[in-house]
Amino acid sequence: xxxxxxxxxxxxxxxxxxxxxxxxxxxxxxxxxxxxxxxxxxxxxxxxxxxxxxxxxxxxxxxxxxxxxxxxxxxxxxxxxxxxxxxxxxxxxxxxxxxxxxxxxxxxxxxxxxxxxxxxxxxxxxxxxxxxxxxxxxxxxxxxxxxxxxxxxxxxxxxxxxxxxxxxxxxxxxxxxxxxxxxxxxxxxxxxxxxxxxxxxxxxxxxxxxxxxxxxxxxxxxxxxxxxxxxxxxxxxxxxxxxx
Ligand code: F6R
Numbered sequence: 535x536x537x538x539x540x541x542x543x544x545x546x547x548x549x550x551x552x553x554x555x556x557x558x559x560x561x562x563x564x565x566x567x568x569x570x571x572x573x574x575x576x577x578x579x580x581x582x583x584x585x586x587x588x589x590x591x592x593x594x595x596x597x598x599x600x601x602x603x604x605x606x607x608x609x610x611x612x613x614x615x616x617x618x619x620x621x622x623x624x625x626x627x628x629x630x631x632x633x634x635x636x637x638x639x640x641x642x643x644x645x646x647x648x649x650x651x652x653x654x655x656x657x658x659x660x661x662x663x664x665x666x667x668x669x670x671x672x673x674x675x676x677x678x679x680x681x682x683x684x685x686x687x688x689x690x691x692x693x694x695x696x697x698x699x700x701x702x703x704x705x706x707x708x709x710x711x712x713x714x715x716x717x718x719x720x721x722x723x724x725x726x727x728x729x730x731x732x733x734x735x736x737x738x739x740x741x742x743x744x745x746x747x748x749x750x751x752x753x754x755x756x757x758x759x760x761x762x763x764x765x766x767x768x769x770x771x772x773x774x775x776x777x778x
Pocket of ligand 1: 676
């Protein structure tokens with residue numbers, strides 16, 4: 535628990551940078567699972583700073599993003615492709631071919647095979663070393679909304695009404711918020727070797743209390759993280775307020 539999001543984010547960024555440098559010394563790729571939204575922004579800012587000021591290289595980094603709205607054009611203002619470019623990829627030396635973000639432009643009948651391929655691709659790189667997560671007010675991680683099971687894989691999902699409400703700030707009006715998304719599953723996330731869950735602000739306090747201290751249930755998919763052997767949760771004072 536940190537006084538401010540900035541402090542916790544700097545710590546997480548330093549931990550990721552250390553793992554990146556270790557893998558680089560071994561001449562091996564490191565696979566990062568990445569999130570969008572407000573939670574990881576300051577981690578990305580710190581990683582970009584380290585790239586510019588401390589020679590942190592992304593040349594050996596492979597990334598898989600958690601999710602993307604469906605349908606979504608990569609150039610649209612709300613796309614997660616655009617988000618990742620603006621907050622991280624455009625500012626570091628990552629190889630474009632090492633970046634993977636679920637494709638929001640597919641036809642419906644292409645999605646299932648695409649999702650299986652996304653899973654396989656993660657597998658060919660040896661799985662995710664470090665997964666960054668935020669949490670939604672519904673208890674979602676990725677876009678695994680209430681009702682998602684622990685054995686779920688990458689797939690098309692319907693967004694919860696609360697999640698769509700929360701997305702109005704990005705889309706302007708509810709009618710423009712997509713009803714669907716493509717997301718890694720709970721199983722995909724749980725296979726990551728190390729997970730950082732980030733939560734900043736009082737508005738996350740209630741769901742974080744239930745996720746961390748409540749019983750494990752598909753009604754709050756983030757509770758499945760209680761089964762993971764290496765999750766590190768980073769909260770500011772506001773987000774930690776309801777923990778007992
Ligand atoms: C984003 C994602 C979501 C967000 C969650 C919290 O890629 O998968 O689960 O992490 O909705 O969003 P913020 O951080 O904006 O509060």
